[in-house]
Amino acid sequence: MGSLTSGDLRGRVDVQRKANADDGYGNKRGAWATIHQGIPAKIAIMKGKEEVRAQRLASVSAVEIHVRATPITEAILPSDRLINARTGRAYDIRHIGDLEGLGRSLLITAEVVR
Numbered sequence: 378m379g380s381l382t383s384g385d386l387r388g389r390v391d392v393q394r395k396a397n398a399d400d401g402y403g404n405k406r407g408a409w410a411t412i413h414q415g416i417p418a419k420i421a422i423m424k425g426k427e428e429v430r431a432q433r434l435a436s437v438s439a440v441e442i443h444v445r446a447t448p449i450t451e452a453i454l455p456s457d458r459l460i461n462a463r464t465g466r467a468y469d470i471r472h473i474g475d476l477e478g479l480g481r482s483l484l485i486t487a488e489v490v491r
Contacts, residue, residue, distance in 0.1 A: 381443055381482045386417035389462035390442060392453055415462060416450060419443040422489075438489040440468055443476060446483050459487060466490075 393409040400406045423439040442459060444450045453459075459468045468487035476484040 381419065381445060381476075383417075385419045385443065386445070388418045388420040388442075389415050390418045390420070390444070390468075391460040391462050392416065392449075392457055393460060393467075394454070394457050409458065411460070412457075413449050416444055418459075420461060436491060440487045440489060442468065442485040442487060444483050444485065446475070446480055450483055453483075453485070458490070459485065 391411050392413040394412050396407040396410045397405040398407050419442070421441045421443075423441050453470070453473060455470050455473060457470055459470065460466070461468070467490035469490055470485055470487050472486040474484050474486075476482040
């Protein structure tokens with residue numbers, strides 16, 4: 378894929394980070410908090426599969442999310458999650474990489490949260 382153009386980035390994603398707090402028993406618990414909103418993105422569903430998770434069959438959809446490299450998007454962590462701003466669908470981040478090796482755009486590989 379070549380450079381991303383503004384026409385490619387028709388989707389919007391919000392970045393959420395888990396706010397960890399001690400529950401008093403040594404466990405880290407917390408709710409997701411939105412840290413950035415409305416980041417232009419190209420969202421493409423890549424493939425679906427079924428996996429056994431917690432002794433149950435679960436469907437998993439892989440998603441590729443393309444964004445421009447900016448100080449905000451470069452601060453996204455694999456422990457964060459993305460929310461499709463139009464549909465509200467949540468995506469668990471699996472990998473973040475430089476799409477072209479030139480520092481202009483990022484490819485985020487994620488899974489749809491079900």
